[in-house]
Amino acid sequence: MLSIKNLCVSIEGKEILNGINLEIKPGEIHAIMGPNGSGKSTLANVLAGREDYEITAGEITYMGEDLMEMAPEDRARKGIFLSFQYPVEIPGVPMVNFLKTAVNEHRKFKGEKPLTAGEFLKVMREKKALVEMDTELTNRSVNEGFSGGEKKKNEIFQMALLEPKLSILDETDSGLDIDALRTVAHGVNALRSKDNATIVVTHYQRLLDYIVPDHVHVLLKGRIVKSAGKELALELEEKGYDWIKKENGEQV
Amino acid sequence: MEEQDKLLNEVTQREYQYGFYTDIEMDIIEKGLNEDVVRTIWEKKNEPDFMLEFRLNAYRKWLKMEMPDWAYLKIPPIDFQAISYFAAPKKKPQYESLDEVDPELLETFNKLGIPLEEQKHLAGVAVDAVIDSVSVKTTFKETLAEKGIIFCSFSEALQEHPDLVKKYIGMAVPVGDNYFAALNSAVFSDGSFCYIPKGVRCPMELSTYFRINAANTGQFERTLIVADEGSYVSYLEGCTAPMRDENQLHAAVVEIIALDNAEVKYSTVQNWYPGDKDGKGGIYNFVTKRGVCRGVSSKISWTQVETGSAITWKYPSCILLGDNSVGEFYSVALTNHHQQADTGTKMIHIGKNTKSTIVSKGISAGVSDNSYRGLVKVLPGAVNSRNFSQCDSLLMGDKCGAHTFPYIEVGNKSSIVEHEATTSKIGEDQIFYCNQRGISTEDAIGMIVNGYAREVLNKLPMEFAVEAQKLLAISLEGSVG
Numbered sequence A: 001m002l003s004i005k006n007l008c009v010s011i012e013g014k015e016i017l018n019g020i021n022l023e024i025k026p027g028e029i030h031a032i033m034g035p036n037g038s039g040k041s042t043l044a045n046v047l048a049g050r051e052d053y054e055i056t057a058g059e060i061t062y063m064g065e066d067l068m069e070m071a072p073e074d075r076a077r078k079g080i081f082l083s084f085q086y087p088v089e090i091p092g093v094p095m096v097n098f099l100k101t102a103v104n105e106h107r108k109f110k111g112e113k114p115l116t117a118g119e120f121l122k123v124m125r126e127k128k129a130l131v132e133m134d135t136e137l138t139n140r141s142v143n144e145g146f147s148g149g150e151k152k153k154n155e156i157f158q159m160a161l162l163e164p165k166l167s168i169l170d171e172t173d174s175g176l177d178i179d180a181l182r183t184v185a186h187g188v189n190a191l192r193s194k195d196n197a198t199i200v201v202t203h204y205q206r207l208l209d210y211i212v213p214d215h216v217h218v219l220l221k222g223r224i225v226k227s228a229g230k231e232l233a234l235e236l237e238e239k240g241y242d243w244i245k246k247e248n249g250e251q252v
Numbered sequence B: 001m002e003e004q005d006k007l008l009n010e011v012t013q014r015e016y017q018y019g020f021y022t023d024i025e026m027d028i029i030e031k032g033l034n035e036d037v038v039r040t041i042w043e044k045k046n047e048p049d050f051m052l053e054f055r056l057n058a059y060r061k062w063l064k065m066e067m068p069d070w071a072y073l074k075i076p077p078i079d080f081q082a083i084s085y086f087a088a089p090k091k092k093p094q095y096e097s098l099d100e101v102d103p104e105l106l107e108t109f110n111k112l113g114i115p116l117e118e119q120k121h122l123a124g125v126a127v128d129a130v131i132d133s134v135s136v137k138t139t140f141k142e143t144l145a146e147k148g149i150i151f152c153s154f155s156e157a158l159q160e161h162p163d164l165v166k167k168y169i170g171m172a173v174p175v176g177d178n179y180f181a182a183l184n185s186a187v188f189s190d191g192s193f194c195y196i197p198k199g200v201r202c203p204m205e206l207s208t209y210f211r212i213n214a215a216n217t218g219q220f221e222r223t224l225i226v227a228d229e230g231s232y233v234s235y236l237e238g239c240t241a242p243m244r245d246e247n248q249l250h251a252a253v254v255e256i257i258a259l260d261n262a263e264v265k266y267s268t269v270q271n272w273y274p275g276d277k278d279g280k281g282g283i284y285n286f287v288t289k290r291g292v293c294r295g296v297s298s299k300i301s302w303t304q305v306e307t308g309s310a311i312t313w314k315y316p317s318c319i320l321l322g323d324n325s326v327g328e329f330y331s332v333a334l335t336n337h338h339q340q341a342d343t344g345t346k347m348i349h350i351g352k353n354t355k356s357t358i359v360s361k362g363i364s365a366g367v368s369d370n371s372y373r374g375l376v377k378v379l380p381g382a383v384n385s386r387n388f389s390q391c392d393s394l395l396m397g398d399k400c401g402a403h404t405f406p407y408i409e410v411g412n413k414s415s416i417v418e419h420e421a422t423t424s425k426i427g428e429d430q431i432f433y434c435n436q437r438g439i440s441t442e443d444a445i446g447m448i449v450n451g452y453a454r455e456v457l458n459k460l461p462m463e464f465a466v467e468a469q470k471l472l473a474i475s476l477e478g479s480v481g
């Protein structure tokens, strides 16, 4: 589904990712962990097509196509979804309008008829139930005045509406209370299928108790320095990153 | 079918009867301005005597005045002697069919969702009898007449209702009020007049009617709206379609008078040609709009969406004379490329317990300059008055400018004046967030800008709010990324 080869990315001349390699197959869940500033969000943003970054080397293939050639909105329409670490507020734009536009753009791309307001509201009601999204929130402007946790919930709610093929969850767990974490994780699992894949960026094992990864990767200074099964997350929880840093010849 | 034939017949024979512009044979008089020209205008239009005095008085005042230079605008010198001050006769249709019209213009029309017949009208294509709009107009006129509402061209009003005009003209905007108002008062060609009798609620937006005629607006237009005691009217001026005009200078005057318990809602969508991407050839729009809340508990509300013109100089204002009267100003002003806008309002509180609200949303893109200039003046006698002002600026890119010039004078201790202002940049983050949900950058900008302006757009009559939304999005095309 997704194949990243030797990806090097810099911003304002500073190299942030240097040589990422990653293969993701349909049905898989990959967890990416790593210390603050190691480049996790950068990787997520580059996959989603954010333009501030300069890709200096490497290639990314998504469903057989060169991802770098695609505009961000086309990546979204082709099934890439990013749950933002810091979702932005868009004052004055009602959630419902925003979501309906997004859903209908996806439908148009697939050659489907746009949903009418009535049809959309029905779909919305179903998906809201999935993540226990409060109606009071969907009546507001996009993310406006949402608490940190509500914003994260809203991301997964949108994921449920857009039914992506490749979801990238950038620290969706941070800011969620214990119950919300369970609800959100439950939502993500409910959306799982053998055809779609998920990348989970997180700092904590806790989320991975619910969303069980097939692979865990450790990102350090812009490189994936260790990959293993789900047990790696447990080990990191216990020992932190120092031992990995040492293994990679860093002063600790 | 018979009905239609009858209508068609009516239409072809009396095409101008329901229009705003009386179809007088006109010859263009020599360019230039002097007392004789003013006299000639008065004569040719066969106006009542008081109008000669009005016009000459205005002209003499104008001669002694100077063009205002306090606005944040770069105004190229205007040669007032190079203008012909008598309205040219109606232009013949320029084209035989829409195929001959600039495709870019047609594309804009389509994006705005303007019906085909209306497109022809706006683009200057010969139109067959426009059954729909004319029949609408006819029933419209009948409904208004039943209620005793007068709604006609200014010329017609001067012929049919001279006493009403005489009583109210110049009440809100005196002839010597400012340079452009004086010029307009001396030479105005036509415009519209509206009178709502006591206790009458105008049953429809006075807009459909006006819109059809909007393509023919004159260079020096004059509008007078009088709402008698306890009446209500909502009036819409303008058109979302880009309007071209061979006259570069436009200096209109709009006066509103609201008597006891009357309410007037005046909405404008202005989209005059702003010039090309380098700013060449755009319209200079110097408008004086003022309403007087003469009566107790009267209310005047201005809503404007300004996206056009090379230069906009415009301050729709309210004089709150009656006790408990209310003035409102809701504005979205968008400038792109080389456009310049200096716009805002004046709220003059004279009566007791008067209230005013100002919501101004500026949007600047390209290398444009966008200024808000507002005066809130509370006179000593206007006890317990209140004003709330909110002035926001949204910048797109870093080559444009946004400026705010609030002037506040409060003459008593019991009144409260609040002013809030913000400046923000359209966020790359917001655009990317939309992109990531499958929404194109262009649509995202439209959405974000409309969200920003929502409070004002909500004040527009529904149908125009929808068009104005599209207009904002279109006006910003290609301004980011």
Ligand SMILES: Nc1ncnc2c1ncn2[C@@H]1O[C@H](COP(=O)(O)OP(=O)(O)OP(=O)(O)O)[C@@H](O)[C@H]1O
Pocket (backbone or CB within 6 Å): A011, A012, A016, A034, A035, A036, A037, A038, A039, A040, A041, A042, A043, A052, A085
């Ligand atoms: N716009 C930018 N300008 C300059 N430096 C940037 C920019 N964006 C990211 N960086 C830098 O790139 C590095 C990687 O950032 P990134 O956000 O990818 O880290 P992360 O792994 O997601 O961290 P966290 O766990 O704190 O979310 C950091 O050192 C950060 O400061």
Ligand SMILES: [Mg+2]
Pocket (backbone or CB within 6 Å): A040, A041, A042, A085, A170, A171
């Ligand atoms: Mg991060």
